[in-house]
Amino acid sequence: MREPRTAPSLVLLVSAAILALGAVGCARLQRLWSHDEVCELGEEVEGGHAEPALLEPVDAPKKRAWEAAHGGQVAARPFVRARMNGWPSLLSVEGASLPEDPEEFARRVALDTWRGLEALHDRDNGLPVDHVHLDDTPAGPPEGVVGDYANVTNVGLRMLAIVAAERLGYLDEAGAIARIGAMLDTLDGLERHHGFFLNYYDTTTLERTSNLLSFVDSSWLIAGLIVVRNRHPELAARATALVDAMDYGLFYDDDLGRMTHGFYVQKDRRSRYHYGVLFAESRLGSVIAIGRGEAPPTHWYRMIRTFHRAAVAVADPEGAREKYGVEDEPYLGGWYEWEGIRYVPSWGGSMFEALMPTLVLDEPRLAPASLGANDAAHVEVQRRFAGERLGYPVWGLSPSYEPGPSREYGEYGVKPLGAIGYGTGAVTPHAAALALAVDPARALADLQELARRFPVYGDWGFYDSVDPASGAVAHTYLTLDQAMTFVALANHLTDHHIQRLFESDPIVARALPVIAAERFFE
Numbered sequence: 001m002r003e004p005r006t007a008p009s010l011v012l013l014v015s016a017a018i019l020a021l022g023a024v025g026c027a028r029l030q031r032l033w034s035h036d037e038v039c040e041l042g043e044e045v046e047g048g049h050a051e052p053a054l055l056e057p058v059d060a061p062k063k064r065a066w067e068a069a070h071g072g073q074v075a076a077r078p079f080v081r082a083r084m085n086g087w088p089s090l091l092s093v094e095g096a097s098l099p100e101d102p103e104e105f106a107r108r109v110a111l112d113t114w115r116g117l118e119a120l121h122d123r124d125n126g127l128p129v130d131h132v133h134l135d136d137t138p139a140g141p142p143e144g145v146v147g148d149y150a151n152v153t154n155v156g157l158r159m160l161a162i163v164a165a166e167r168l169g170y171l172d173e174a175g176a177i178a179r180i181g182a183m184l185d186t187l188d189g190l191e192r193h194h195g196f197f198l199n200y201y202d203t204t205t206l207e208r209t210s211n212l213l214s215f216v217d218s219s220w221l222i223a224g225l226i227v228v229r230n231r232h233p234e235l236a237a238r239a240t241a242l243v244d245a246m247d248y249g250l251f252y253d254d255d256l257g258r259m260t261h262g263f264y265v266q267k268d269r270r271s272r273y274h275y276g277v278l279f280a281e282s283r284l285g286s287v288i289a290i291g292r293g294e295a296p297p298t299h300w301y302r303m304i305r306t307f308h309r310a311a312v313a314v315a316d317p318e319g320a321r322e323k324y325g326v327e328d329e330p331y332l333g334g335w336y337e338w339e340g341i342r343y344v345p346s347w348g349g350s351m352f353e354a355l356m357p358t359l360v361l362d363e364p365r366l367a368p369a370s371l372g373a374n375d376a377a378h379v380e381v382q383r384r385f386a387g388e389r390l391g392y393p394v395w396g397l398s399p400s401y402e403p404g405p406s407r408e409y410g411e412y413g414v415k416p417l418g419a420i421g422y423g424t425g426a427v428t429p430h431a432a433a434l435a436l437a438v439d440p441a442r443a444l445a446d447l448q449e450l451a452r453r454f455p456v457y458g459d460w461g462f463y464d465s466v467d468p469a470s471g472a473v474a475h476t477y478l479t480l481d482q483a484m485t486f487v488a489l490a491n492h493l494t495d496h497h498i499q500r501l502f503e504s505d506p507i508v509a510r511a512l513p514v515i516a517a518e519r520f521f522e
Contacts, residue, residue: 051272053264054212062205080148080204084129086119088459091134091142091475095451102444103493109447109461110489113482114165116460120479121158122203126182128154128483129203133407134458134475142475148203153217155183155197156224157483160359160498163231164490167497177235180228184238193265195245197221213263215251215275219285222246223360223502226288230501248285248294257302259285259295277419278303279346279374284357291511300514301325305344306334307419318342319521326514335521338416339384342521343377348411349418351398351431352484354378358437359487360502363515370518378417379435383442385414390424392468394450396431397424400465400481403472426474429462430481433488440492461485 070076081087099105121128130147137143159180166176190197191208196218199210225243229236251259253274259282261271275282278300286303289295306317320334335342346353355375357363364372386395397412403426412428415421429450435443451457456466456473462485464476491498502508 053267053271056211056266058209058211060202060205060207060209062207063202066204077145080146083122083124083148083204084119084132084146085121085123086115087141088116088119088132088134088477089141090459091137091139092455093457093459095453095455095457098448098451098457102441102448105448106444106489106493110168110486110493111170112459113461113486113489114161114168114170116477116482117158117161117165117479117486119460120477120482122148122150125186125203125206126179127186127201127203127206128158128479130154130480131476131478134477136405136475144475149209150201150203151217151480152197152199152214153220154479154483155187156221157359157480157487159183159224159228160487161483161490163227163501164487164494164498166231167494168490173232177232180232180235184235184242187242188238192245194250194263195247196250196263198265199262211264211266212261212271213250213265215248215259215262215285216282218246219282219288222288223284226505226507227360227498227501230505248289248292252289252295252299257296257299259289259299276304277345277347278305279344279371280353281356283371284361287357287361287511287515288507290514291507291509293510297326297511297514298329301329301331304332304419305520306332306336307345325518333520336416338381339388341377341381341384343381343417344374344520345417345419345421346378346413347419348399349397349413349415349421350411351378351382351396351413351428351434353398353413354417355434355437356484358434358499359484359491360499361508362437362496362499362503364438366503366512367515367518369522370520371515374520375438379438379442381417382414382431382435383446385416386427390468392427393453394427394432394446394466394468396427396429396435396446397422398428398431398434400426400428400430401474401476401478402426403465403467403470403474407474407476425467426465427468428465428481429456430464430485430488433485436488436492 067073067076070079099108127150130149132144132146134142134144162176162179165171190201190206193213196213198208199212199214199217202209222243225239229239250263253260256274258274258276261273263270290297306320317334317336322330323333324330335344363375383395386392397414399411402408402410410425411422412425413422429447432443432446454466454471456463460477463473464478464481465474487498
């Protein structure tokens with residue numbers, strides 16, 4: 001999963017309040033945000049840097065021994081590949097060979113992407129591997145390397161994908177139950193702390209390779225388990241036991257009313273950073289926490305909607321004023337505009353921050369005046385910015401692998417859409433796929449244009465990214481992005497099947513009135 005990002009600088013937060021409310025005193029600010037947050041800025045001001053605890057290495061002696069038994073780290077790589085459930089048979093598929101009808105095209109992409117997801121896991125334990133980097137071989141079966149580690153977000157997304165594949169007819173019920181059951185067997189044997197799973201595990205030895213219990217990644221695992229228990233009663237007790245063991249009180253900072261990024265087991269303490277931006281992928285965890293009663297409804301209004309101009313490059317916020325949420329919780333409302341489009345910003349201006357929660361939450365239907373309207377605004381700005389400002393024939397900026405041989409991961413976005421907006425660069429197909437939840441016709445047209453113009457389609461569907469300027473492609477299948485693409489396509493093709501299973505859960509139902517009440521642009 002993406003490296004945890006810091007909350008916005010508290011200096012900027014206070015500046016926004018002063019801008020909107022005038023020369024108010026500290027007591028007035030304390031009504032909007034806690035005393036600690038306003039008056040003790042601490043190390044949050046670092047912003048954008050990983051805290052040292054995240055970077056401390058974790059020893060994996062079993063993996064070192066396994067590699068040594070296979071001739072060393074390099075010699076062991078083919079044995080890692082052999083544990084996977086398959087391998088792509090060719091590097092490229094001609095875009096012209098894909099269906100012209102948009103819905104048939106969507107079904108073809110879904111099927112190819114599912115075949116890849118079926119291969120992108122360890123046959124011995126069912127855990128998804130992180131990625132496969134393929135060499136740019138001109139013909140024949142490609143060669144490449146496997147990222148043999150699993151992130152808990154990918155575990156949750158694989159559960160969603162299995163349920164979606166069953167609904168699409170790619171698996172029968174017995175096959176779906178068997179695959180999920182194998183994953184649950186593995187989860188039952190993994191090292192945990194405070195009921196939570198560590199953020200990464202080696203897929204060969206099942207050793208943890210992270211010190212972090214991540215709030216946002218744990219939320220995606222819980223989302224997967226919630227969908228599983230609502231689809232398959234046979235697995236409900238096992239899924240529920242794992243969900244119930246993970247108490248968000250471990251992450252919730254009662255003083256600030258926000259969730260910390262996580263908990264470091266080697267330090268026995270929470271992260272010093274918080275998720276302070278409302279419109280981010282972390283909002284899914286906030287919905288779950290509120291629904292479970294492990295964070296109060298007021299938590300929703302402790303997260304930031306607008307910033308000072310120093311944080312957002314385009315303009316000062318419009319309509320910035322004190323508003324009141326549930327239980328009369330005060331918060332700073334307002335919005336920004338780009339070419340006449342009103343929006344509330346995310347942290348980096350990327351599509352996955354804006355739309356990843358829509359994999360399980362139909363925000364346009366459930367919160368049409370707030371999250372749903374903002375989802376649509378971010379898609380429209382992404383589309384127009386790529387065409388009008390960058391001159392791209394395709395759109396969709398979101399963190400992905402850098403096209404070309406570097407195999408480096410980059411954070412891309414539309415800068416005006418972010419508080420600290422990411423830079424522009426690669427276009428990634430998963431961004432357009434996520435937009436299916438908001439504007440399906442344009443999302444499918446963008447995916448078709450990507451396949452038509454660039455060699456970005458392979459045996460397992462779309463590769464991770466393309467540079468529209470040079471045509472260079474990142475020949476990487478990143479399990480996270482492939483799973484987002486597949487689940488988004490499945491929701492589109494099955495009348496919101498995954499979303500409806502998630503929303504039917506009592507946990508989620510209890511939180512929906514909170515997210516439905518707000519109106520961003522009034």
